[in-house]
Amino acid sequence: MSDLVRAEQSSHWYTRDGKPCYTVEKKDGTPRATTLADARKLDLVPSVTTILSVIAKPSLEAWKIENAIMASLTLPRLDGESDQAFARRVVTDSKEQVGNAMDVGTQIHNWIEDYIALPSIAPDFVPGYEATCASVKEWIDDNIDAGTVEKPFCSPLGYGGRIDWFGKMVNGTLAVVDWKTQFVKEPQPNWYETWDLQLAAYALAVFPDESAYQRISVVISTNPDNPCCWAKTWNNDRAYLAFNCARTLWAYQHDYFTAKEIF
Numbered sequence: 001m002s003d004l005v006r007a008e009q010s011s012h013w014y015t016r017d018g019k020p021c022y023t024v025e026k027k028d029g030t031p032r033a034t035t036l037a038d039a040r041k042l043d044l045v046p047s048v049t050t051i052l053s054v055i056a057k058p059s060l061e062a063w064k065i066e067n068a069i070m071a072s073l074t075l076p077r078l079d080g081e082s083d084q085a086f087a088r089r090v091v092t093d094s095k096e097q098v099g100n101a102m103d104v105g106t107q108i109h110n111w112i113e114d115y116i117a118l119p120s121i122a123p124d125f126v127p128g129y130e131a132t133c134a135s136v137k138e139w140i141d142d143n144i145d146a147g148t149v150e151k152p153f154c155s156p157l158g159y160g161g162r163i164d165w166f167g168k169m170v171n172g173t174l175a176v177v178d179w180k181t182q183f184v185k186e187p188q189p190n191w192y193e194t195w196d197l198q199l200a201a202y203a204l205a206v207f208p209d210e211s212a213y214q215r216i217s218v219v220i221s222t223n224p225d226n227p228c229c230w231a232k233t234w235n236n237d238r239a240y241l242a243f244n245c246a247r248t249l250w251a252y253q254h255d256y257f258t259a260k261e262i263f
Helices: 036-042 048-052 058-074 083-117 130-143 193-206 239-254
Strands: 023-025 031-033 144-155 159-169 174-182 213-221 229-234
Touching: 048 159, 048 193, 048 239, 058 083, 083 130, 083 144, 083 159, 083 174, 130 144, 130 213, 130 229, 144 193, 159 193, 174 193, 193 213, 193 229, 193 239
Parallel strands: 174 213
Antiparallel strands: 023 031, 144 159, 159 174, 213 229
């Protein structure tokens, strides 16, 4: 069963003018995921999240393992089913749970984008997450002034991405904001240092000449029993240095250096 669980190779790529290039066309005209070989040929740059994949994420891996364990305990065994066939169903079921969580996150992200873009025509809340959306709406109304949503970019430093929101806050300061959905069981969410690295990379790309700006992660609970959102402003001055270390490691591991300036 050595091929039961394969390492995930998902990567996002951007063109030098900041356009997403997540897929390329096959010979028959259908799309497939862009690969490192495609990136070399097309001179693409990796996304910030692709670069940060070199950093271990124990909590995320623990959550995936927990999903697999729960699937193995709750899935009924079929008559005559081999151990390997059952194990494959367990893996498939656990991945479906991850996919469902991602789908909910996408719906909430889309709702936020629509609301910020046209607040005068407020979109309907995401069905089943009305209280959650109301909490997010309140935070947006109290904190965000004017800015840009879902902006793709390519940094001269050889990385790209899509920023959830950046602009001016109600208090007059510049900020980069990233929305994170999380099934929050406890009173407070979990916060991860890699989020700060991600925001630092974004901020350097959109505020290259500014020294005063905020980096804010907003966690949105997808737990119907805990429909809240929380905001955290990161203040570590070494966040971009840490991101650059990850960028260097990623480039070394893949033998693909997308910028002249690299440590």
